[in-house]
Amino acid sequence: MAARVFMRPCAGPRALHQTLSQASRSPSRSAIAALTPQAAPSPNSRQPFPLGLRPFHAVPKRRRGQEAPAHPGPTDFNELDVLANTPVPSTSVDVCMYDGFGLNSGVTISDGNGVLLVDGEVFNWRPWEAKGTMNLANKKGQFEIPAQAFALFDLIWPRPDLLIIGTGPAIMPLSPETRRHIANLGLRIELMDTRNAAAQFNLLATERGVSDVAAALIPIGWKEGVGAK
Numbered sequence: 001m002a003a004r005v006f007m008r009p010c011a012g013p014r015a016l017h018q019t020l021s022q023a024s025r026s027p028s029r030s031a032i033a034a035l036t037p038q039a040a041p042s043p044n045s046r047q048p049f050p051l052g053l054r055p056f057h058a059v060p061k062r063r064r065g066q067e068a069p070a071h072p073g074p075t076d077f078n079e080l081d082v083l084a085n086t087p088v089p090s091t092s093v094d095v096c097m098y099d100g101f102g103l104n105s106g107v108t109i110s111d112g113n114g115v116l117l118v119d120g121e122v123f124n125w126r127p128w129e130a131k132g133t134m135n136l137a138n139k140k141g142q143f144e145i146p147a148q149a150f151a152l153f154d155l156i157w158p159r160p161d162l163l164i165i166g167t168g169p170a171i172m173p174l175s176p177e178t179r180r181h182i183a184n185l186g187l188r189i190e191l192m193d194t195r196n197a198a199a200q201f202n203l204l205a206t207e208r209g210v211s212d213v214a215a216a217l218i219p220i221g222w223k224e225g226v227g228a229k
Contacts, residue, residue: 092202098221098228099113103115103122117201117217118153127149128227130149134226140175143178144175150216153214164190164197164204164214165192169222
C-alpha cells in the first residue's frame with residue numbers, strides 16, 4: 001500500500017501577509033497621535049510649577065499686607081545723596097571771599113591772593129606776578145597767563161587728571177597759548193567763574209579724590225589793573 005503524504009501549508013507567509021494587511025488598513029494610535037495637529041496652549045492657561053520650584057514674587061513680604069497710600073509722602077532728598085557719608089576733603093572751599101578764600105581745614109587765603117589746590121596741598125597763587133602786570137585778560141578778552149604760573153605741575157608726578165580754573169567774578173575764554181601749555185602738561189581743563197569753579201572742585205574732589213582733581217582760583221573781587229585788594 002502506498003504511503004499517504006499529508007502536506008500542510010506553511011503558516012509563516014500567511015501570518016506575514018495578514019500583519020501587513022492590518023498595518024495598511026488600521027494605523028496604530030501612536031502614529032495617529034503623531035500626525036494629529038496639537039492645539040496651541042492658551043496664553044491665559046496656568047501651568048503648575050514643577051516640584052521643588054516656587055513662584056517668584058516681586059512684592060516684599062513687609063509690604064504684602066499694606067495698602068498703597070492715597071497720597072505719597074514727601075521725598076527725602078537726603079536719602080538720594082550718595083556722598084552724604086563721604087568725608088569732605090580738607091582743601092574744599094567753604095567760602096569765596098572778596099580778597100581770598102576760606103578752606104574746610106580752617107586755612108584762610110587773603111590779601112588778594114589766589115589759591116592753587118593740588119593733591120591735598122594749598123598754595124598761594126599769584127599768576128599776575130609771572131605776567132608782570134595786573135591784567136589777566138589779553139587784548140581779545142581771553143584769560144591768558146604765562147607758563148611759569150603753572151610751574152608747580154612740572155615738579156609733581158603723577159599729575160592730576162583735571163584742572164579747574166576759576167577766572168574771577170566772571171568767566172572768560174581761555175587763550176589758545178595757555179590752553180596749549182596746560183594740555184602739554186597732560187591736564188584736562190574746566191573753565192568757570194570762581195564761585196562755580198569752587199563748587200565744582202568740592203564736588204569732584206569729594207567724589208574722585210584730591211589726587212585726580214586740582215583747582216586754580218582767582219578771588220571773586222578781582223578787577224583788571226587793580227587786583228582784589
